Amino acid sequence: MEFFLISMLNGISYGLLLFMLSAGLTIIFSMMGVLNFAHASFYMIGAYFAYQISTYIGFWPALVIAPLLVGAVGMAVERYGLRTVHKYGHVAELLFTFGLAYLIEETVHLVWGRSSVEYRVPPSLDGSLFTLYTTTYPIYRVFMMAVSVSMLIGIYLTLTRSRIGLVIQAALTHPQTVETLGHDVPRVFMLVFGGGSALAGLAGVIGGNAFVTEPGMAAAVGPIVFVIVVVGGMGSLAGAFIASLLIGVLQTFSVALDYSFVDLFARLGIAIGPDAPLAALWDLTISQAAPVLPYLLMVLMLIFRPKGIMGTREG
Amino acid sequence: MRKLKCRPLNPGRWLVWGGTALTMIVLPLILTAGFTLTLLSQIGIGIIFALSYNMLLGQGGMLSFGHAVYSGLGAYFTVHALNLISKGSFYFPVTLVPLIGGLAGMVFGVIFGYVTTKKSGTTFAMISLGIGEMVFACSLMFPGFFGGEGGISTNRVVGQPVLGLSYGPGIQVYYLIVGWALACMAAMFAWTQTPLGRMANAVRDNPERAEFVGYDTHMVRFLTLVLSGFFAGIAGGLNSINYEIVSAENVGALRSAGVLLATFIGGAGFFFGPVIGSIVFFSMVTAVGAVTKAWSFYLGLLFLVMVLYAPGGFASLIVMHVPVIKARLMRRLWLPYAATVVTGSVLLTGLISVVEITYHYSLEADTAPAMTLFGFAFKVTDGTPWAVATGLLVGGFIVSRFAWNAVGRAWGDITHVLQDKAAA
Numbered sequence: 072m073e074f075f076l077i078s079m080l081n082g083i084s085y086g087l088l089l090f091m092l093s094a095g096l097t098i099i100f101s102m103m104g105v106l107n108f109a110h111a112s113f114y115m116i117g118a119y120f121a122y123q124i125s126t127y128i129g130f131w132p133a134l135v136i137a138p139l140l141v142g143a144v145g146m147a148v149e150r151y152g153l154r155t156v157h158k159y160g161h162v163a164e165l166l167f168t169f170g171l172a173y174l175i176e177e178t179v180h181l182v183w184g185r186s187s188v189e190y191r192v193p194p195s196l197d198g199s200l201f202t203l204y205t206t207t208y209p210i211y212r213v214f215m216m217a218v219s220v221s222m223l224i225g226i227y228l229t230l231t232r233s234r235i236g237l238v239i240q241a242a243l244t245h246p247q248t249v250e251t252l253g254h255d256v257p258r259v260f261m262l263v264f265g266g267g268s269a270l271a272g273l274a275g276v277i278g279g280n281a282f283v284t285e286p287g288m289a290a291a292v293g294p295i296v297f298v299i300v301v302v303g304g305m306g307s308l309a310g311a312f313i314a315s316l317l318i319g320v321l322q323t324f325s326v327a328l329d330y331s332f333v334d335l336f337a338r339l340g341i342a343i344g345p346d347a348p349l350a351a352l353w354d355l356t357i358s359q360a361a362p363v364l365p366y367l368l369m370v371l372m373l374i375f376r377p378k379g380i381m382g383t384r385e386g
Numbered sequence: 387m388r389k390l391k392c393r394p395l396n397p398g399r400w401l402v403w404g405g406t407a408l409t410m411i412v413l414p415l416i417l418t419a420g421f422t423l424t425l426l427s428q429i430g431i432g433i434i435f436a437l438s439y440n441m442l443l444g445q446g447g448m449l450s451f452g453h454a455v456y457s458g459l460g461a462y463f464t465v466h467a468l469n470l471i472s473k474g475s476f477y478f479p480v481t482l483v484p485l486i487g488g489l490a491g492m493v494f495g496v497i498f499g500y501v502t503t504k505k506s507g508t509t510f511a512m513i514s515l516g517i518g519e520m521v522f523a524c525s526l527m528f529p530g531f532f533g534g535e536g537g538i539s540t541n542r543v544v545g546q547p548v549l550g551l552s553y554g555p556g557i558q559v560y561y562l563i564v565g566w567a568l569a570c571m572a573a574m575f576a577w578t579q580t581p582l583g584r585m586a587n588a589v590r591d592n593p594e595r596a597e598f599v600g601y602d603t604h605m606v607r608f609l610t611l612v613l614s615g616f617f618a619g620i621a622g623g624l625n626s627i628n629y630e631i632v633s634a635e636n637v638g639a640l641r642s643a644g645v646l647l648a649t650f651i652g653g654a655g656f657f658f659g660p661v662i663g664s665i666v667f668f669s670m671v672t673a674v675g676a677v678t679k680a681w682s683f684y685l686g687l688l689f690l691v692m693v694l695y696a697p698g699g700f701a702s703l704i705v706m707h708v709p710v711i712k713a714r715l716m717r718r719l720w721l722p723y724a725a726t727v728v729t730g731s732v733l734l735t736g737l738i739s740v741v742e743i744t745y746h747y748s749l750e751a752d753t754a755p756a757m758t759l760f761g762f763a764f765k766v767t768d769g770t771p772w773a774v775a776t777g778l779l780v781g782g783f784i785v786s787r788f789a790w791n792a793v794g795r796a797w798g799d800i801t802h803v804l805q806d807k808a809a810a
Contacts, residue, residue, distance in 0.1 A: 141686045144472045149708070152694065155694050156693060158696050161508060162447070163693060163697055165449060165508060166646075166693050169643075170689045170690040171690065173643065173689065174686040174690055176681035177680070177682050180683075181741065181745050181748065182744060183748065184748055200481045228403075290639065294515055295517060297515060301512055356530075359527055362526075362527075363522035363527065366523070369513070370501060373501055373513060374501060377505075385710035
């Protein structure tokens with residue numbers, strides 16, 4: 072029970088962090104049709120910016136300034152990069168963001184080196200908040216959840232209640248009409264791209280010190296975020312939310328479970344020896360298979376429900 | 387749109403192919419420096435791999451982020467086959483061993499391709515990425531087959547030498563690679579002329595109309611991917627013969643990214659594009675990599691600049707000039723081009739300075755602040771080199787813009803002249 076509750080909390084906090092990434096990606100995708108390959112790179116530079124700022128003026132200003140800087144970078148990328156390649160079609164846009172992701176990683180190597188940097192949880196958030204049975208639960212995890220949830224509410228209110236949110240929603244489906252009504256749709260695109268990047272940057276600020284800030288962090292989380300977008304359904308925000316939590320919980324639980332098919336069959340009274348065919352497969356524990364599970368989920372989803380959990384269109 | 391022509395002898399084509407073959411055969415005899423054979427072998431394998439990738443990207447319009455899966459798995463199967471041959475489990479000539487890699491790549495193309503090719507475009511790109519990550523994660527999960535972190539090594543000198551070929555010396559392996567590369571190039575070019583190759587183009591350009599004509603677009607994409615997997619597997623097989631070791635990075639994302647970069651830089655729209663791309667890519671990796679640790683930064687920058695300003699790659703830049711040369715209008719371009727080269731070299735000098743100084747600063751500012759760049763010795767902790775480098779970068783950018791505009795105007799004039807000629 073203790074293991075279950077703690078893993079569940081960790082899984083949800085990780086899932087919420089993933090949602091901060093996948094939300095921006097989904098909104099950008101459904102609006103501009105661009106799958107931003109560099110989205111996880113914005114997550115990474117968010118963490119690095121926060122590290123750099125926090126060494127000068129502390130964590131709390133970094134929490135605000137770093138996402139804003141990342142958002143500005145995102146807007147510049149949209150204005151001077153994506154808009155240029157837009158005329159060549161979606162594949163060119165995807166290639167552009169791919170090249171950008173490559174270049175951002177190399178720039179991080181260049182500026183901050185190849186090993187991880189010492190970006191730490193601030194002392195005021197270091198420590199445990201409560202004790203569940205025998206395990207203490209860190210304050211920072213709860214702080215992460217609080218930031219994610221307030222961000223979630225923030226996006227929801229912006230998209231549904233504010234004027235710019237309504238324009239964005241309208242531009243999602245009817246960009247021409249919105250343009251005729253006198254709104255500057257390219258500017259709206261730029262703002263959305265910047266906003267999505269800032270969101271990824273914020274995830275980097277709070278995720279970078281909870282996990283580890285290193286040049287490989289974008290490549291590690293990027294494919295997972297893509298899996299979430301596919302599993303949740305391309306362009307569906309609600310689907311991305313469900314899929315984020317699902318994958319967050321799945322990954323957290325699977326790394327801690329040491330069961331294999333051999334154990335399962337043994338419980339059913341069938342013994343499988345090391346000489347059985349495909350012994351390597353039956354012997355594999357869930358924790359060993361953990362890195363594959365999200366991708367397996369994606370493949371299964373594509374075979375049985377290609378449009379994803381909440382998706383409305385196929386591809 | 388190219389008109390379908392039926393000519394019994396196409397001298398231009400024979401010239402290009404013959405020239406390519408001759409160059410590949412003669413080059414190691416002219417350049418005898420130690421690293422050239424390694425580089426040329428890499429380029430030869432890279433050509434097969436990039437051409438197989440271009441069957442997807444260029445011919446089929448499928449942007450894959452996981453093509454290393456097929457070459458990597460082909461490489462693993464080749465290594466295991468070589469090890470079995472050396473144990474005496476069965477006999478198979480080493481010359482044909484890459485075929486085993488090809489078949490493995492093909493089988494995995496059948497397995498993964500059926501799911502991935504249901505959709506093209508963005509969906510295909512994402513799923514290919516997911517499959518790539520999945521295979522990479524699997525390669526660390528099953529150390530029995532994949533050899534874990536260290537990989538699996540083998541020995542290519544197995545069995546009796548056939549016709550004096552033992553494949554011990556590197557030069558024999560190089561000619562094996564050349565033979566396979568030429569055969570694969572011819573086969574892949576022939577494929578573009580088959581009905582399936584043509585349908586792959588049609589499905590790339592307008593899947594809806596292809597469906598209406600009665601073709602199953604999923605099937606066309608699937609068959610294209612299976613064949614592409616076959617050739618990628620051959621490249622993988624040659625790779626394991628060349629290096630005698632295969633590790634998890636052979637199926638990794640970096641390998642997939644590399645083939646995408648090489649293909650795109652060369653030009654996905656032309657059959658010969660990936661060949662140029664492989665030459666540029668591996669030369670750059672070897673030559674620039676020997677000079678600076680920031681080589682992959684320059685490679686990424688080159689790729690991004692190509693995506694933004696020359697989406698047809700080097701091949702399109704070359705082909706673009708053919709009508710101009712035929713119309714004897716090149717003289718209008720020399721001056722703007724010269725200006726671009728001069729101003730561009732200022733810009734490039736500035737860029738290289740900024741990158742190298744930054745790199746040196748972040749690595750060794752405390753331990754060894756002194757460095758030499760373009761013959762100047764200075765300390766990276768001083769302000770002057772930074773100011774000079776930034777000045778060159780910004781100044782180079784500003785003057786380059788004038789040159790670029792001049793090139794644009796010259797091209798505009800030439801286009802007009804060519805159009806008038808075509809109309810007249």
